[in-house]
Amino acid sequence: MKFQGVDEDHYVWSLSASEKRALIMIVEEFPMLDGSLRPLSSDATPEAAEHNQLLIEALAERRQQMRQDARAILSAEGTFQKQGPKLKLRLKRSEADCLLQIANDVRVGCWTRLGSPDPASVPWWELIGDNAKFGFLLDACGVLQMQLIHALRRAP
Amino acid sequence: MASVAEPLTLPDLDEQRKTDLKLDSGYLVVCWNDPVNLMEYVTHVFQQVFGWDHSKAERHMMQVHNEGKSVLTRETMERAEHYVHQLQGYSLHATMEREQ
Numbered sequence: 001m002k003f004q005g006v007d008e009d010h011y012v013w014s015l016s017a018s019e020k021r022a023l024i025m026i027v028e029e030f031p032m033l034d035g036s037l038r039p040l041s042s043d044a045t046p047e048a049a050e051h052n053q054l055l056i057e058a059l060a061e062r063r064q065q066m067r068q069d070a071r072a073i074l075s076a077e078g079t080f081q082k083q084g085p086k087l088k089l090r091l092k093r094s095e096a097d098c099l100l101q102i103a104n105d106v107r108v109g110c111w112t113r114l115g116s117p118d119p120a121s122v123p124w125w126e127l128i129g130d131n132a133k134f135g136f137l138l139d140a141c142g143v144l145q146m147q148l149i150h151a152l153r154r155a156p
Numbered sequence: 157m158a159s160v161a162e163p164l165t166l167p168d169l170d171e172q173r174k175t176d177l178k179l180d181s182g183y184l185v186v187c188w189n190d191p192v193n194l195m196e197y198v199t200h201v202f203q204q205v206f207g208w209d210h211s212k213a214e215r216h217m218m219q220v221h222n223e224g225k226s227v228l229t230r231e232t233m234e235r236a237e238h239y240v241h242q243l244q245g246y247s248l249h250a251t252m253e254r255e256q
Binding site for chain 1: 191192193194196197200204210237240241244245246247251252253254
């Protein structure tokens with residue numbers, strides 16, 4: 001996946017068919033985090049507990065909406081275009097930001113499922129089964145995040 | 157889609173409103189360090205949520221990274237809650253704390 005530049009109000013990347021499949025796989029795994037481990041505040045009052053519950057519900061609803069949005073983005077005509085042997089990926093800023101949040105959620109979710117290892121010292125050669133998938137997605141999401149962040153630093 | 161992606165832009169406040177806010181403020185929005193979120197991602201989120209430039213966002217990200225947390229802003233309860241919702245929506249570990 002390689003950032004090509006900005007075309008009017010779209011960010012444009014070149015990517016291979018396997019990179020497209022990885023992108024779809026990331027979206028299909030989303031959401032992996034449930035948000036319930038993050039209290040709104042350290043306040044232990046009933047009011048704070050109620051606010052915290054509302055936050056968890058709001059985040060869950062938001063994630064479901066993002067999943068629908070991301071599926072719509074990836075299946076929209078014009079998002080992927082043939083470009084010789086490769087594909088061209090075209091995203092608006094809001095679409096790129098949506099995919100960035102999804103990639104982060106899946107990356108952190110995979111890391112959690114792998115037992116929260118030091119990201120720099122994951123023993124890839126020992127991963128089998130679901131852990132191999134999580135290991136692959138952890139890396140793929142990291143690459144995708146850096147591509148999106150790098151591009152989003154530029155104005156469309 | 158707009159609700160998930162557009163940078164927050166808050167309206168300019170007149171002097172009276174600023175004074176009211178000053179009296180009413182009392183909650184700190186705190187972002188805590190975690191071992192997995194990418195530093196570039198955290199910087200990007202601060203820019204998106206608070207509308208900060210890259211340099212300010214990166215300064216706060218480095219404070220989170222080096223000191224374990226950073227106080228991002230001091231607000232009324234409602235606004236602090238709004239910011240924490242936004243930050244947690246981006247999967248950052250953020251909380252609001254009543255100012256002592």
